[in-house]
Amino acid sequence: MSSRDLGATGATPPDPERTPPTRFERRIADAARALVRPLPPELYESIAAAARDPDTAHAAAARSLVRPAPLPFAELLQKARAAETDAFDGAFDRAIADAARSLRRPAPPELLDLVRAAARAATPAPQSPPRFRLLHPLLRPLLAAAATLVAGLALFFASQGEATAAPHPALLSATALARAESETTALASRADTLEAEVAADPALAADESLAPLLEEAAFLEMALSECRAALELSQAHSHLREQLRTLSERRVLLLATLAAARDAAHGGGAPSAGAGR
Amino acid sequence: MAESPESELAEGLRRGDERAFEQLYRLYSDGLFHLAERMLGSAADAADVLQETFVAVFRRIETWRGEGSLKSWLYQIAVRFALRSKRRRPLTVDFDDEEQVPPPAIHDPPPAEMDFRSAVDAEIARLPTRARMVFVMHTVDGMTHPEIAKVLEVDEGTSKSQLHYARSLLKRRLARFERELA
Numbered sequence: 001m002s003s004r005d006l007g008a009t010g011a012t013p014p015d016p017e018r019t020p021p022t023r024f025e026r027r028i029a030d031a032a033r034a035l036v037r038p039l040p041p042e043l044y045e046s047i048a049a050a051a052r053d054p055d056t057a058h059a060a061a062a063r064s065l066v067r068p069a070p071l072p073f074a075e076l077l078q079k080a081r082a083a084e085t086d087a088f089d090g091a092f093d094r095a096i097a098d099a100a101r102s103l104r105r106p107a108p109p110e111l112l113d114l115v116r117a118a119a120r121a122a123t124p125a126p127q128s129p130p131r132f133r134l135l136h137p138l139l140r141p142l143l144a145a146a147a148t149l150v151a152g153l154a155l156f157f158a159s160q161g162e163a164t165a166a167p168h169p170a171l172l173s174a175t176a177l178a179r180a181e182s183e184t185t186a187l188a189s190r191a192d193t194l195e196a197e198v199a200a201d202p203a204l205a206a207d208e209s210l211a212p213l214l215e216e217a218a219f220l221e222m223a224l225s226e227c228r229a230a231l232e233l234s235q236a237h238s239h240l241r242e243q244l245r246t247l248s249e250r251r252v253l254l255l256a257t258l259a260a261a262r263d264a265a266h267g268g269g270a271p272s273a274g275a276g277r
Numbered sequence: 278m279a280e281s282p283e284s285e286l287a288e289g290l291r292r293g294d295e296r297a298f299e300q301l302y303r304l305y306s307d308g309l310f311h312l313a314e315r316m317l318g319s320a321a322d323a324a325d326v327l328q329e330t331f332v333a334v335f336r337r338i339e340t341w342r343g344e345g346s347l348k349s350w351l352y353q354i355a356v357r358f359a360l361r362s363k364r365r366r367p368l369t370v371d372f373d374d375e376e377q378v379p380p381p382a383i384h385d386p387p388p389a390e391m392d393f394r395s396a397v398d399a400e401i402a403r404l405p406t407r408a409r410m411v412f413v414m415h416t417v418d419g420m421t422h423p424e425i426a427k428v429l430e431v432d433e434g435t436s437k438s439q440l441h442y443a444r445s446l447l448k449r450r451l452a453r454f455e456r457e458l459a
Contacts, residue, residue, distance in 0.1 A: 092455045096447050097416045099397035104417050107310035107327060108320075112302055115328050119298060119335040 172236040180241045187248035194255035201262050213258055220251045283347040290338040302331060305348060308418040309355045315413045316359040318402060326362055330355040345427050352420070352428040356410065393454045400450045404443050411436055412443035 172180060227244045231237060289297025309330060313323035333354050341350055401409060410429065414420040415436075420428075425436040448455075 092448065092451075093444060095393070095454075096397055096444075096451060099394045100401060100412070101417050102394065103398050103401070104307065104311045105314070107306040108324065111306070111310075111324055111327060112299070114324075115302060115306075115331045116295070116298065118328050118332045 170238055171234070172238045172241060176238075177236045177241070180245065181235075184241075184244055184248055187245070187252055191248065191252045191255055194252065194259050198255055198258045198262060210258060210261055213254060213261075217251065217254050217258065220247055220254060223247050224251065284343060287338055287341055287343065287347060290335065298331075298335065301334070301347075301351075305351050306331075309351065311417060312352070312410065312413050313355055313359045315401065315409055316356075316406065317362060322362055323359075326355055326358045329358045333358075346424065348420075349424045349427045352414065352424075353430075356428055393451070393457075396451055396454065397447070400447050403450070404446060408439045408443035408446070411439040412447075415440050 224244065224247050227240060227247060231240050231244065234240075286297050286301055290301065306327060310323050310327050313326040314320055317323055317326070330351065334351060341347065401412065404412060407429070411425055414425045414428065415422070422433045422436045422440075426433045429436065
């Protein structure tokens with residue numbers, strides 16, 4: 001029912017404050033009231049004192065509300081155990097302890113000879129001086145200090161050489177990446193020069209004997225473009241970089257072979273720029 | 278710096294000095310034998326444990342680092358041997374089992390003649406293993422809680438609580454004698 005409907009009929013929306021509570025709500029309210037505990041009498045006194053002397057009584061009232069923090073359970077248990085253990089000092093406890101002590105029998109005297117003979121027969125464990133020296137209490141702190149120093153130096157040099165060392169075997173460091181990029185660029189440049197030379201000769205494309213090489217060149221170009229696309233995700237990917245370099249080298253070699261074939265077909269000419277690799 | 282008597286003893290043992298060995302035996306054999314007998318309920322088994330313990334000490338004295346007391350180390354070895362011996366038995370008793378079959382009392386008189394001393398003996402034998410070990414080491418051998426804690430490889434609080442448990446059990450089970458003694 002919308003508000004317009006209500007206006008039209010003259011009815012008013014139900015007021016939650018005025019709506020009589022249901023039986024369930026009354027039971028909840030009763031339960032809640034039952035849970036309300038009266039203030040402790042000492043707090044009433046503090047509040048009364050606060051009314052009389054607000055300067056000091058407020059602080060007293062505040063203090064009366066502050067209780068010492070409970071001890072951790074383990075500590076409480078420990079104290080209880082210690083207290084209870086110490087509490088066993090009555091006459092009966094002493095009598096039990098005395099009786100228990102009086103029951104102690106000495107080890108059979110003939111056992112000494114047996115034990116001695118067994119000990120004689122047993123070969124003492126071989127001494128291990130290095131291990132013993134390592135376990136020596138005086139040497140232990142020195143060893144610990146030396147180990148800490150070595151570890152610290154290793155960390156220091158590792159952080160210093162971070163630029164040159166590969167941070168992760170799958171990723172190239174900044175230096176290695178720069179070197180790889182430079183190499184790939186040089187190879188691409190050489191390959192482009194060779195390709196321009198090969199493309200300048202239309203007779204090569206018609207030469208059936210060179211068809212496999214030309215096909216391989218086309219295949220290599222395709223593989224190189226795929227490799228470059230994959231490197232877009234991570235330029236420092238070591239495996240892809242290596243693959244790019246290998247493909248670029250193969251392309252240069254192939255184009256150089258084609259250029260050499262062209263030179264041979266033309267009756268020998270100046271060696272091409274990329275063939276000297 | 279003067280060496281402690283235990284360090285001197287250990288040094289003698291390392292050299293293979295028989296007098297040091299005998300001195301060590303005389304110092305601790307009674308306590309170790311009693312503890313082993315209390316744990317196993319058999320003098321023969323306790324004698325075996327004692328022998329194994331001293332042979333092990335003789336063979337392995339170089340591994341004692343001198344951090345804890347020689348006594349604690351000896352007791353630790355004996356407790357390990359005793360527990361191993363207990364595990365080997367056909368009637369296996371779990372270390373932590375409270376409701377266990379008790380080992381026989383060391384002095385086991387007929388029930389009719391049972392006096393207070395005999396009753397104490399029988400009730401000590403009925404204590405749970407761990408509580409019994411702590412009670413014997415503390416009350417009979419006079420070991421401190423830190424020493425017991427080291428031997429049993431538990432914390433001091435556990436040693437204290439086990440002693441309290443043992444004493445409570447003994448007191449409750451021997452309550453019938455309390456009035457007589459008073």
